[in-house]
Amino acid sequence: MEKLNLGVIVAKIDVQNQVEGVHIVMPEPIFYKELARSAAKHKIDLYIFSPSEWTEQGLYGFRLYGNVWRREIVQLPDIVYDRCFFTNARQRQACEDTLDAIKRKKNYKLFNNNLPSKLMVYEALRTVEELIPYLPHTEQLSKLSIVPRWLSIYTDGVVVKPAAGMHGKGVLHITHDRTTMQYVIRGRNLRNERVDACFSNELNALKWLYRFKKELTYLIQPYLVLRTEDQKPFDIRVLMQKDAAGVWQLTGSMARVGFSNGLTSNIHGGGEASEPFPLLAAKMGDYKAERLLNKIHMISGQTVSAIESHFGRFGELALDFGITPQGSIWLLECNSKPGRQAFSGVNNNLENERPLQYAKHLQQRVTANQIVI
Structure with missing residues (x-):
């Protein structure tokens, strides 16, 4: 059997030019070094690449030599291990375009399919x-008017979170205190900063939530203790x-x-x-x-x-x-x-x-x- 070419695609690799030389910053540095060392034992040619490494000359990838990553031309992958964690739509599109372009040159297999929303x-x-x-009740937060209705049903409050995974960012817990009539919102914003807000009426709470979620698709679930x-x-x-x-x-x-x-x-x-x-x-x-x-x-x-x-x-x-x-x-x-x-x-x-x-x-x-x- 021919040697397996396993390409790991990531959204971005930070290449820093420093006085002592080029410094490569991988998005998951410990994981990729361990994976590369294990791949060598399996006689697998493993390299890491990002959309910016697809050029007219071919595909460039980063291979591990000792403890150092080196950028060099690589053979097109037999299998692609998708580890792209996107921070914006432009990154997502770049990864999709790169994989499509490589697919036209070589019919690789994906290690994993992508999950939908x-x-x-x-x-x-x-x-x-x-x-x-075992599945908590889940709906799309298509209208903010859903929130008060859910709060009237679930006394421990509700959780609203992005439909796409954000590593816990943008997740909010909303409660309605029936004694003080206050709406309390806490959680983390999309920059992973803590959020604490309190409103004395429903309209102000919903206006704040509208600005918070922007154009993102959100889900609503009962808050579970x-x-x-x-x-x-x-x-x-x-x-x-x-x-x-x-x-x-x-x-x-x-x-x-x-x-x-x-x-x-x-x-x-x-x-x-x-x-x-x-x-x-x-x-x-x-x-x-x-x-x-x-x-x-x-x-x-x-x-x-x-x-x-x-x-x-x-x-x-x-x-x-x-x-x-x-x-x-x-x-x-x-x-x-x-x-x-x-x-x-x-x-x-x-x-x-x-x-x-x-x-x-x-x-x-x-x-x-x-x-x-």
């Missing part, structure tokens, strides 16, 4: 009877990956714990990762903690199968679960580009090994002219 994923999962009890005893928000992130045989496996699960009285537990927002069992056992006892984790892992397997049946082939997916103080499980989100901070070093670097194993499996199936599943 959170609402489309929610609606797809709602078609699976076994998953319905998902906190530790010291009022830190937490969730359980499960990483599901395919192995060398193309079979879904549970790579690991980690608890993500946010700031005290914060709204999200996202690592990008300052949250920390910890082992889930001790956290749950301290709240509910060993027996119930073990049962909850086993249940979450079972739901995870059902979820990735449902996602593939609706949206095509994937190599890895991260799933976020919330657990209420009463022990109810809620599937909060699915992510096709999971960050690695929470799983660094899990199971002897298995979270970085499995993408490479599955990439080799993909290449073998394509070479054998078999249908890739």
